[in-house]
Amino acid sequence: MTDFARAVRFQTVHLAIIGLIAAIFMVGVFASDRFVTVLNIANVQDQLVALALVALAQTVVILSGGIDLSFAGLLGLLSVLFATFAGSDPATFAAAYVGILVLGTAIGAITGGIVAFSGIHPLIVTLATSTIMAGAALLHTKQPSGSVPIFFEDIVYARFFDFLPWGTLFVIAAYLLVGFVLWRTRFGIRVYAIGDDERAATISGVPVRLTKVLIYALSGFIVALAAIYLVGRFGVGDPRAGIGFDLRSITPVIVGGTLLAGGRGGVLGTFLAVILLALLANVLNFLNVSNFYLWIVEGVIIVVAVSLFVVRARS
Amino acid sequence: MADPVLAARGMTKLFGSNEVLRNIDFEVIAGRNIALCGENGAGKSTLIKLMTGIYTPSAGHVLLDGEPVIFAGPKEAIAAGIAVVHQEFSTISALTVAENVFLEKEPRDRLGLVDRRRLRRDCADLLQQLGIDLDPDTPLERLSVAEAQMVEIAKALRSRARVLILDEPTAVLSHREIDHLFRILRDLRNQGMGLVYVSHRLDEIFEVCTDICVLKDGDVTSAGPIEDYDHDRVVAAMVGRRLGELFPPKSGPATGAAPVLSLRDLKVEGSAASVDLDLRPGEIVGLSGLVGSGRTELALAIFGAARGAGTVALSGANYRKRTPGRSLAGGLAMLTEDRKANGLFPDASVAWNFAASTLGKGARALALSPRDEEERSRSVVERFSVVVDHVGQPISALSGGNQQKVLIGRLLENAPKILLLDEPTRGVDVATKAEIYRTLRRLARDGVAILVISSELIEVVGLCDRVHVMRDGAFVAELLGDAITEDGIMAVAAAATGGGMRPSHD
Numbered sequence: 001m002t003d004f005a006r007a008v009r010f011q012t013v014h015l016a017i018i019g020l021i022a023a024i025f026m027v028g029v030f031a032s033d034r035f036v037t038v039l040n041i042a043n044v045q046d047q048l049v050a051l052a053l054v055a056l057a058q059t060v061v062i063l064s065g066g067i068d069l070s071f072a073g074l075l076g077l078l079s080v081l082f083a084t085f086a087g088s089d090p091a092t093f094a095a096a097y098v099g100i101l102v103l104g105t106a107i108g109a110i111t112g113g114i115v116a117f118s119g120i121h122p123l124i125v126t127l128a129t130s131t132i133m134a135g136a137a138l139l140h141t142k143q144p145s146g147s148v149p150i151f152f153e154d155i156v157y158a159r160f161f162d163f164l165p166w167g168t169l170f171v172i173a174a175y176l177l178v179g180f181v182l183w184r185t186r187f188g189i190r191v192y193a194i195g196d197d198e199r200a201a202t203i204s205g206v207p208v209r210l211t212k213v214l215i216y217a218l219s220g221f222i223v224a225l226a227a228i229y230l231v232g233r234f235g236v237g238d239p240r241a242g243i244g245f246d247l248r249s250i251t252p253v254i255v256g257g258t259l260l261a262g263g264r265g266g267v268l269g270t271f272l273a274v275i276l277l278a279l280l281a282n283v284l285n286f287l288n289v290s291n292f293y294l295w296i297v298e299g300v301i302i303v304v305a306v307s308l309f310v311v312r313a314r315s
Numbered sequence: 316m317a318d319p320v321l322a323a324r325g326m327t328k329l330f331g332s333n334e335v336l337r338n339i340d341f342e343v344i345a346g347r348n349i350a351l352c353g354e355n356g357a358g359k360s361t362l363i364k365l366m367t368g369i370y371t372p373s374a375g376h377v378l379l380d381g382e383p384v385i386f387a388g389p390k391e392a393i394a395a396g397i398a399v400v401h402q403e404f405s406t407i408s409a410l411t412v413a414e415n416v417f418l419e420k421e422p423r424d425r426l427g428l429v430d431r432r433r434l435r436r437d438c439a440d441l442l443q444q445l446g447i448d449l450d451p452d453t454p455l456e457r458l459s460v461a462e463a464q465m466v467e468i469a470k471a472l473r474s475r476a477r478v479l480i481l482d483e484p485t486a487v488l489s490h491r492e493i494d495h496l497f498r499i500l501r502d503l504r505n506q507g508m509g510l511v512y513v514s515h516r517l518d519e520i521f522e523v524c525t526d527i528c529v530l531k532d533g534d535v536t537s538a539g540p541i542e543d544y545d546h547d548r549v550v551a552a553m554v555g556r557r558l559g560e561l562f563p564p565k566s567g568p569a570t571g572a573a574p575v576l577s578l579r580d581l582k583v584e585g586s587a588a589s590v591d592l593d594l595r596p597g598e599i600v601g602l603s604g605l606v607g608s609g610r611t612e613l614a615l616a617i618f619g620a621a622r623g624a625g626t627v628a629l630s631g632a633n634y635r636k637r638t639p640g641r642s643l644a645g646g647l648a649m650l651t652e653d654r655k656a657n658g659l660f661p662d663a664s665v666a667w668n669f670a671a672s673t674l675g676k677g678a679r680a681l682a683l684s685p686r687d688e689e690e691r692s693r694s695v696v697e698r699f700s701v702v703v704d705h706v707g708q709p710i711s712a713l714s715g716g717n718q719q720k721v722l723i724g725r726l727l728e729n730a731p732k733i734l735l736l737d738e739p740t741r742g743v744d745v746a747t748k749a750e751i752y753r754t755l756r757r758l759a760r761d762g763v764a765i766l767v768i769s770s771e772l773i774e775v776v777g778l779c780d781r782v783h784v785m786r787d788g789a790f791v792a793e794l795l796g797d798a799i800t801e802d803g804i805m806a807v808a809a810a811a812t813g814g815g816m817r818p819s820h821d
Contacts, residue, residue, distance in 0.1 A: 184428045186421055189414055196409035203405040205419045263409035
């Protein structure tokens with residue numbers, strides 16, 4: 001239990017989300033008899049994998065008091081490059097896979113370096129890098145193009161016992177790993193320290209700049225995983241694959257109880273919030289509600305969630 | 316006396332052509348606690364920084380166990396066993412006690428992972444050794460300021476230290492918390508550690524220190540065992556004049572004039588008791604009492620910055636729906652206790668800070684006039700002899716005393732009839748205090764009614780014509796004339812609570 005002490009502090013938030021998930025689930029059950037089917041359960045999971053990954057990346061960045069709005073451009077660029085170079089045999093695929101992870105990490109590290117050394121607010125820096133990468137992706141190809149080996153698509157679409165996709169297991173593993181890193185490494189303690197009080201962290205000898213570079217590099221690495229996953233799901237690299245993911249990556253972080261100001265929160269809340277949002281979209285779909293209502297509902301959830309935290313913080 | 320663990324010999328420091336320290340000798344002896352006192356700007360912090368490797372001396376050297384050493388940086392000083400608790404907190408509220416104490420020194424296992432169990436155990440051991448009763452797993456945000464200060468000390472002592480230097484450690488602590496801190500310091504001293512206690516709170520120095528060294532303008536003006544000193548002698552060494560000379564003569568309570576401020580059954584939110592008070596033009600009335608007795612809350616309620624039930628009347632006219640803006644317009648001004656949290660914009664210029672609550676005076680129509688702001692702020696800078704390069708300088712670059720002078724000048728710009736001053740001289744050096752006292756007395760003579768809240772008994776006694784002592788939100792005594800003494804106030808203020816009130820003479 002103590003291994004997740006920092007997350008446990010937000011227990012009420014977690015309980016609230018679980019309660020909401022249960023409520024929405026019940027609505028889904030009544031809405032359609034196709035809701036609790038193996039096919040739909042697997043479908044919901046397929047929908048949430050990419051969001052879960054980028055939200056995980058965003059959680060770490062926000063915990064450190066930063067923000068990363070580069071996901072739209074980064075996802076687009078990495079997916080077209082991956083689809084271009086993945087080829088059809090395992091060797092080119094492996095090379096492209098590693099190459100994309102390295103590239104994503106490197107771009108993240110550069111972004112982190114600019115944030116750490118220039119003193120420019122990460123909001124501005126990451127918006128700029130996102131724009132640059134979106135432009136580069138569209139220069140590379142205007143239409144979805146490229147391909148991945150069949151075996152990779154098979155893996156992405158494979159399910160255990162028909163209802164459990166690989167992607168879900170992968171997401172759970174990623175969340176556990178990042179949670180572990182935050183709890184058991186000096187880097188993890190530094191993330192919270194910088195996010196809470198950068199001045200005090202500096203006085204205490206925390207290498208603030210190095211840590212920021214590492215945080216954005218980690219973010220780039222996780223986003224590269226998401227890009228590869230998206231290519232596997234759609235079979236092509238789409239320069240517009242990332243559109244919307246910049247802001248959508250923030251929603252589950254905030255709803256999950258991580259403070260936008262940094263220093264407070266954790267990955268468990270984000271994980272639950274991702275499930276909540278994916279389930280919500282799915283149920284609204286069954287209710288024949290337009291997708292645009294989902295935007296409105298998401299917006300309302302953010303405002304309500306943040307207000308609740310503000311009220312809690314004041315009391 | 317034993318040989319010093321750490322010593323400075325002939326220490327001199329120049330910043331440019333400015334000689335901040337001149338040929339200082341200073342010794343830290345194992346098992347003793349030396350007070351380093353002096354006014355702001357006397358060179359205390361510079362001396363500490365020279366002995367801990369943050370600055371390099373212009374002349375002179377540091378001796379460790381009698382051998383000359385050169386610390387290339389603070390890390391080397393720490394490695395040599397010299398621990399410093401700086402005035403600025405370095406604790407992080409999102410982390411636990413143990414994480415804070417061992418930040419960047421977390422015990423790690425063979426894989427390089429933080430060994431949480433050992434982290435907790437090491438921290439528990441250290442806390443126990445220091446007599447600090449805290450759970451290593453508690454997040455810092457659940458601790459009081461005092462407990463965070465204890466964590467700060469534990470953090471400084473996490474690696475074996477022989478010398479502990481504390482830079483104004485009690486600035487934010489209540490009396491009971493200070494007692495706890497002192498118990499720990501005495502334990503450390505008895506264990507043979509050499510302590511340096513930087514402070515200008517004389518009562519604390521007399522309570523916990525064994526020796527004293529007084530700096531003034533970069534020179535040691537006096538040093539020796541604490542038994543040879545009393546308050547007067549220390550102050551004289553610090554400022555070159557005696558305590559009594561700080562305060563202008565009193566004018567006695569004003570009885571004739573009609574009150575400009577009247578409180579009837581004023582009850583502050585959350586308090587059971589209510590108060591009555593009449594404040595007349597020309598008098599300085601003190602509100603004394605322990606921290607938490609409701610003094611600040613009362614002032615805020617009068618000013619309209621906190622809620623209160625009951626009647627407030629300004630020159631006989633009932634003042635309802637109180638807000639700070641309406642108070643200022645009605646000639647009621649307040650100086651808040653914590654100038655950093657309320658009332659000061661640290662990054663803005665002196666002129667801007669000055670203009671912030673006096674807008675409109677220099678404004679024509681809706682436009683502000685920066686030139687007018689500058690001119691008016693310059694006149695205040697001159698009138699109050701604020702030490703500043705130019706009024707465009709950020710106010711955070713000024714010393715506490717000079718910041719306070721700007722804020723007082725700003726208050727007076729609106730020509731208030733009533734002044735509520737909460738700790739008007741906190742963090743201010745003695746010379747500036749004397750200046751502030753003179754200014755307040757002059758204002759009173761010009762017909763302003765002044766209410767002063769102060770934790771410094773000497774200030775209340777020296778300055779006020781009349782003193783109300785508060786306890787648990789109620790006035791428990793009113794003292795007049797010669798009856799205003801430190802003992803008299805203390806006896807009433809602490810009577811029911813049983814807590815000791817420590818008078819402060821800085």
